[in-house]
Amino acid sequence: MSRLAGPVRVGGGTAPSRVLFGPHETNLARGRALADRHVAYYRRRAEGGAGVIVTETASVHPSDWPYERAPLAASCGPGWTSIVDACRPHGTLVIASLGHAGGQGSSAYHQSALWAPSRVPDPVSRELPMEMEGPEVAAVVDGFRAAAALAVGSGVDGVEIDAGQYSLLRQFCSGLTNRRTDAYGDRGRLLREVLAVVREAIGDRILGLRLACDEGAPWGGITPETAPVPGGIDYLVPVRGSAFADARPDLRTEPGFNLDLCRTVSGRTLTVCQGSVVDPALAERALEFAGLVEMTRAQIADPDLVRHLRAGTAPRPCVLCNQNCRVRDPRNPIVSCIGEPGSGHETEDLVAGAGGGEVLVVGGGPAGLEAARVLALRGFDVELTERADRLGGMVRVAARLAGRDRLARLVDWLEAEVRRLGVRISTGVETRAGDGRPVIVATGSRPGPRDYAVEGGRVLDVVAVLDGATLPDGPVVVHDPLGDWTGAGVAELLAAARPVAIVSPDPVIATQVRDIAGVNARLQRAGVTLVKRSRLRVVRRDHVVVEDVLTGERRELPCGVVIHCGHRLPDAALSGTTVGDAVAPRTIHEAVLDGRRAAVAL
Ligand code: SF4
Known part of the structure; x- marks a missing residue:
């Protein structure tokens, strides 16, 4: 069996697999509380075999409100309990991520100055923060203590302290942002103090640390050689990045870009390898030096990732497009995925019973393929026709653009699935009319x-x-x-x-x-x-x-x-249920969602 899918000890607990679902912004909160949508989102990954789920980072103090629906630890107790109740039946360890974004946050929501070690503006927002005085530093330390106590009191298996790319703790650790001349000019001091009070608050529960170990700024930033890796923790997630190094690159960057860093700092404690690890084969290789592998986007794209590993089947691939799983966007969307539009929408997921009878799907792009896949899963006898010589539609075209070739993996997977499910496929066929069967029209677009x-x-x-x-x-x-x-x-x-x-x-x-x-x-x-x-x-x-x-x-x-x-225009001359670009040319996400909705509605 895949080593990745096997159990591993983490602190005093045992995770059912070595696959970790990392903390990430979801916009699923209601107000600043972890919500029913979080519970459903994490439950789905636990059902799918995630070994460890680290919940969305909660701010430990009201001085931190980095995005509109950012959880606040003081409001998260009931949410943590519900998430634990949802995940524990599957054996998944639930860890609460706790953090403070400091000078990388936003003053738009709490309408107060940002807190930071020194008056150094963030290169991205360019907002000048205030320099924290003793009382503010003490409030942050106490905020971590109180949040950790609340989290374990709510039932989580442990906490993960965020000293990663977007964190006040990193800012204190870094020569780029910490220019203090007082006691906190000792750059590792605040991190040590926080870890000490958190350990005291959580006892023998799991203590993890997400630590920026390479800021991509060797002239003053943290480097693998100077990263302040502490003792006394149960696991370490070494991360790369700051304003000077992209922490979450897209498909132009090779998956596993962070493996060398993880290898360099591994060995001192249980290491969780991360950094665009979306392919199971790459993750297995990372286990040569890591205890677990963070595969967050891979599990947004397919919540059943570990189930697939155990069954020897192919998960829906993450193509690293960052298109729907990054929520810091002017549209302020909730987390989702171009290939799995049910992600983030688990509380409103489409439910369909078994079906029967024949269906014709015209068009083999992402909308038609998804419609055919879901119809076949429901038990329909599905025929799929495509006028081009190959399935995949506009995704195959987009994959020919410079650096976008990875997109084709999604339609490769959809094609393999519809073939596996027995859909009858004809390519190079122009279909001009239905023949009494229900028709799903996924005929795409034409030039505008x-x-x-x-x-x-x-x-x-x-x-x-x-x-x-x-x-x-x-x-x-x-x-x-x-x-x-x-x-x-x-x-x-x-x-x-x-x-x-x-x-x-x-x-x-x-x-x-x-x-x-x-x-x-x-x-x-x-x-x-x-x-x-x-x-x-x-x-x-x-x-x-x-x-x-x-x-x-x-x-x-x-x-x-x-x-x-x-702009392109719809190309839909047939009558039937029209989906995807044949309704209005949009992105892969809308095409897949349209195809799924039509298949569920039949
Ligand atoms: S939206 Fe793209 S990057 Fe994000 S999980 Fe889906 S396939 Fe991966």
Whole structure:
């Protein structure tokens, strides 16, 4: 059996597997309390075999309110008890994460100055915090003590102290943020004091520590050599990151980016390896030096990860897109996943009984595949037709963009599942009408209208280009009115072979992409000309005309072909239940969710 799926001792407890579900922001709280949604979310991972669940970090003091629905420890007692009651029948250890974000928090909610060791503004928010005096430091220490006592009094198996990337304790430990000349100029002192009072409060319950061991800033920050790894703890989660090093990179960064750091600091206590570990094979390798592996996104993508390991079946993959599981977003969403839209929505999960009879699903993109998968699971006799030669739809197209190839794993998994479940599949087939069977129409999208004049030049749709259309000679102009991955991705891809310019109406390229700085840096490194704050107006044989959106000033750019990356429109000519892009072209998440809803409703 997989070693990962086997039990392990953690402090005085035994976890049923070596897979840890780490603390992460969920936005599932009601007010500042852990809520029914948390209970259902964690119960689902415990059912699926998680060995240890570390609950969302709770602020130990009201001076910390880093995001709107951030739990406050003083309000979490009943929630911790309910989570323990939900998870204990499965043997899962429940650990309460306790922290304070300090100068990396937000003053928007408590409307007071941020607390920090020194007056050093956070490079991300750029807000200048106040320097904590003795009473504030004492209040934080006492906050950790009281929160730990409340947590164990509520039944949890232990607590995990957050001295990770976004924490006041890291700020005290780091030369980047601690410039004090008093006793706390001894940078490890506050962490030692907190661990001492917490140990006293929790007795022999499990004490874990999440510790920033590499800030990516060797000129003054914590390095693996200087990381203040203490004694007296039951496990250590070494993490990388600060404002200078991305702690949660996306699919451009190889999974397991943190393994070397974990290996370096392992050996002193039970080590939990983390850092984009989403593949079971990689996790098994990490057990050469780690006792457990944190696989948080892997269990957001598939709550049954450990069950799959035990059964020898393939879990739904996490493709590291960070698209729906990061909740610090202007839309303030709750945690979810592009491939498993039920994640975060366990209290409202779709329930469907067994079904029967024949169903035709037209279209083999993510919406059609998910519909076919769920229908087959329910017992329907499902036929799936796809006009292209291969299943996967727009996901396969998106996976051809620079650095996005990992996306294809999701449709690979869906395809394998529908085949395993016996769905009859035909590709290269244009289906024009149903034949009396219920029909789910998942026929995707087509190019949308162009809002510029074409006076003799050549324009190609981006999907055709990614599908392998031959480009005419000459420079490429990428028309990118959306600012998502598509325009920037195709520009980066083509820049290896020819001059490329990307035209955007925005002041920076790719405004809708989370990693906006990374995207712009890569485009510049690739030599792409960034034509910002501009609209494409006219396409001619050897040039285009662009117009400044503010001044109206026009200028010409040399051009052999324009690649159109504008909005797409639904392509649904059949009658039936329409899903995914055939309703309105959106993201993979909405496509999968639409497909699932339609399959459940039948
Ligand atoms: S949204 Fe993307 S990164 Fe997040 S769990 Fe799902 S597949 Fe993984």
